[in-house]
Amino acid sequence: MEPTLIAVLVSLLCLVLIGAGIVLLRSRAAGELEEPPSSAEASTAPKGLTDRFFSGLTRSRELLAQSLGLALKAGGPLDERLERLEEALIGADVGVKTATALVQAIRERARPDATAESLRQLLREELLAAIGPARGLNPAPEAGPLVILVVGVNGSGKTTTIGKLAHRYKAQGRSVLLAAGDTFRAGAIEQLKIWGERAQVPVVAHQEGADPAAVVFDGVKAGQARGVDVVICDTAGRLQAQRLLMDELGKVVRVLKKAEPSAPHEALLVLDATIGQNALLQAREFQSVVGLSGVVLTKLDGTARGGVVVAVQRELGLPVKLVGLGEGIDDLRDFDPVAFVDALLGEG
Ligand SMILES: Nc1nc2c(ncn2[C@@H]2O[C@H](COP(=O)(O)OP(=O)(O)OP(=O)(O)O)[C@@H](O)[C@H]2O)c(=O)[nH]1
Numbered sequence: 001m002e003p004t005l006i007a008v009l010v011s012l013l014c015l016v017l018i019g020a021g022i023v024l025l026r027s028r029a030a031g032e033l034e035e036p037p038s039s040a041e042a043s044t045a046p047k048g049l050t051d052r053f054f055s056g057l058t059r060s061r062e063l064l065a066q067s068l069g070l071a072l073k074a075g076g077p078l079d080e081r082l083e084r085l086e087e088a089l090i091g092a093d094v095g096v097k098t099a100t101a102l103v104q105a106i107r108e109r110a111r112p113d114a115t116a117e118s119l120r121q122l123l124r125e126e127l128l129a130a131i132g133p134a135r136g137l138n139p140a141p142e143a144g145p146l147v148i149l150v151v152g153v154n155g156s157g158k159t160t161t162i163g164k165l166a167h168r169y170k171a172q173g174r175s176v177l178l179a180a181g182d183t184f185r186a187g188a189i190e191q192l193k194i195w196g197e198r199a200q201v202p203v204v205a206h207q208e209g210a211d212p213a214a215v216v217f218d219g220v221k222a223g224q225a226r227g228v229d230v231v232i233c234d235t236a237g238r239l240q241a242q243r244l245l246m247d248e249l250g251k252v253v254r255v256l257k258k259a260e261p262s263a264p265h266e267a268l269l270v271l272d273a274t275i276g277q278n279a280l281l282q283a284r285e286f287q288s289v290v291g292l293s294g295v296v297l298t299k300l301d302g303t304a305r306g307g308v309v310v311a312v313q314r315e316l317g318l319p320v321k322l323v324g325l326g327e328g329i330d331d332l333r334d335f336d337p338v339a340f341v342d343a344l345l346g347e348g
Pocket residue numbers: 152153154155156157158159160161182185188235236237238270298299300301302323324325326327331
């Protein structure tokens with residue numbers, strides 16, 4: 001065979017091989033694009049805050065909607081309609097005292113022939129007045145770190161909230177330090193350290209069984225020494241009836257004040273939104289021992305009994321400052337009274 005012919009055949013062969021390669025690569029790429037997204041990707045789709053309030057409060061809203069619809073729409077004397085409204089509010093975990101006060105306020109403003117819509121509007125206004133304006137977390141003091149103490153009964157979501165809060169402050173460019181004040185429950189220190197890693201913030205911890213007051217003292221001192229912006233102190237879950245543990249919490253606060261007299265600048269009670277009226281009892285006891293500055297309402301994404309928010313704010317004067325809408329690090333939001341009331345009344 002002529003050498004030129006061989007050269008032509010070899011070049012032809014190369015061209016065919018290159019062409020086949022390109023076709024193969026293209027079809028692979030197309031195949032990859034056509035693959036469905038993995039479940040992990042699918043589950044990270046963002047969801048609007050109002051939507052999440054709305055779905056979190058489904059149970060409360062449904063309870064309220066059934067009886068509220070009846071109470072508002074049915075004919076008959078205004079007094080009878082308002083009585084039914086009061087029952088509906090109690091059924092939605094608003095609490096007897098608060099329901100009575102709300103209905104009394106509506107009675108004073110409603111016309112005898114009030115339409116269902118005007119009663120609903122009055123209820124919306126009175127609920128918003130009872131809850132009060134949105135209240136964010138307290139600002140940092142003039143000098144030294146903002147010290148946040150987190151308390152509540154077992155499993156209410158304290159440690160998870162601390163992890164989320166640390167992440168939020170970090171995202172705002174603030175430096176954070178966590179103090180592992182739950183030395184009581186096995187595994188609690190490790191759990192906080194895991195949240196510290198996730199949020200990429202340091203954790204000050206002693207051994208299990210150590211004095212929690214000493215841990216938070218060291219946490220605040222370390223925060224001051226390192227020039228940290230925010231120190232968040234975890235504490236062990238305790239029932240409000242456990243006297244010894246409640247006394248221990250009193251000591252934690254006294255010792256915190258030795259480290260920094262103006263601390264804690266924020267004392268947050270973490271309440272599980274699924275427990276309803278029991279939240280009021282808890283709040284009262286913790287309030288008397290700690291002097292709370294606000295409430296974090298967790299698990300509002302579950303089968304929440306959200307009406308209790310109104311009672312906590314009105315009867316204890318404690319603002320709900322934050323809400324937990326899931327177990328993830330981003331699932332913490334400022335409490336928005338308007339979104340909340342509209343979700344409760346079904347106006348999402
Ligand atoms: N769905 C949902 N689950 C939450 C939320 N916050 C916390 N949890 C879950 O509630 C459980 C208890 O949370 P923790 O943060 O350990 O509660 P804790 O108050 O620190 O508990 P103790 O330290 O044992 O008193 C965990 O399974 C959390 O994932 C929330 O907003 N929504």
